[in-house]
Each structure stands twice: as structure tokens, then as C-alpha cells.
Amino acid sequence: MSMAKRQTRPDMFISPAFLISAAILIVLLVFTTLLAGWRPGQAWPLLLLATGIAGVVSSLGSKGRVATGYLISSMGFILLGVVFAQFSFRIVPVSFGKFVLMWWPSFLVAGIICLLSAYGYSRFRQNRAGTRSGNQPDKRSGNRSGK
Numbered sequence: 001m002s003m004a005k006r007q008t009r010p011d012m013f014i015s016p017a018f019l020i021s022a023a024i025l026i027v028l029l030v031f032t033t034l035l036a037g038w039r040p041g042q043a044w045p046l047l048l049l050a051t052g053i054a055g056v057v058s059s060l061g062s063k064g065r066v067a068t069g070y071l072i073s074s075m076g077f078i079l080l081g082v083v084f085a086q087f088s089f090r091i092v093p094v095s096f097g098k099f100v101l102m103w104w105p106s107f108l109v110a111g112i113i114c115l116l117s118a119y120g121y122s123r124f125r126q127n128r129a130g131t132r133s134g135n136q137p138d139k140r141s142g143n144r145s146g147k
Contacts, residue, residue: 017053017054017055017057017058018050018051018054020054021050021051021053021054021057022047022050022054024050025046025047025049025050028046029043029046038089042088042089043088044084044088045080045081045082045083045084045085045088046081046085047081048077048078048080048081048084049077049078049081049082049085051074051077051081052074052075052076052077052078052079052080052081053074053078054074055070055071055073055074055077056070056071056074056075056078058070058074059071059074084096087099
């Protein structure tokens with residue numbers, strides 16, 4: 001009888017990494033609230049940063065390989081934390097509502113560009129995988145014929 005090796009999944013590291021980073025964050029919040037004079041409601045974007053950092057740690061803990069699904073979503077949390085922290089700590093002189101009202105068309109254009117580039121990249125990968133395996137696209141119906 002051979003014992004199967006336990007597979008290490010990235011989601012096994014999320015809870016411990018998040019708890020450790022949340023504990024560090026709580027200690028930092030207590031000290032910075034007392035020393036820097038922050039209000040407790042100001043520091044909520046740091047929780048997004050802690051979640052993102054926990055996700056990055058968990059994505060790297062999987063067999064020495066990077067789990068891209070966790071890494072990309074974690075980078076999104078870090079980006080949101082940084083953006084919201086700028087408004088929460090008043091680094092940016094305008095309010096978040098005024099910023100969104102002023103820049104919403106650029107957010108719309110950036111979102112469309114991201115969606116189109118993701119679609120184009122997925123089509124490129126599908127075509128590349130099809131030609132590599134010997135399946136050529138059928139020009140009439142768009143289907144692949146595996147001969």
C-alpha cells in the first residue's frame with residue numbers, strides 16, 4: 001500500500017495568513033489611532049491591504065508555484081486598498097464621490113479596454129492551442145476539425 005502525498009492547496013493558507021495579517025493590522029491600528037490621531041473608521045482600507053497580502057502569501061505557498069487565480073484577485077484587493085486609503089487618509093484633496101463623478105468616463109473606457117483585451121487574449125490562446133495540437137480552424141463554421 002502506498003500512501004498518497006497530501007496536496008497543498010493555496011486556499012489552505014488563506015485563513016492563517018489572513019488571521020496573522022489581521023492581528024498585525026489590529027495592533028498597528030491601536031498604536032496608530034493612539035499615536036497618529038486616526039479615527040478607527042479611517043483605517044478600514046488597511047483591511048483590504050491585509051486581505052490582499054494574505055492572498056499573495058497563500059498564492060505563493062502552493063508547491064513553490066504561483067497560483068495565478070489567487071494572485072490576481074489578491075493584487076486587486078491590494079489595489080483597492082491603496083486607492084481607498086488615499087481618500088480615507090485624505091492624501092487626495094477631493095472626496096471620493098467628487099473623484100468618481102469627475103472620472104467615471106475614463107473608468108468606463110478603461111473597463112471596456114480591459115474586457116476587450118482579455119477577450120482578444122483568450123481568442124489568441126485558443127487559436128494558438130488549436131494550431132499546436134494539429135486542429136485547424138474550419139473557416140466556414142468557425143469549428144475546429146481534428147483530422
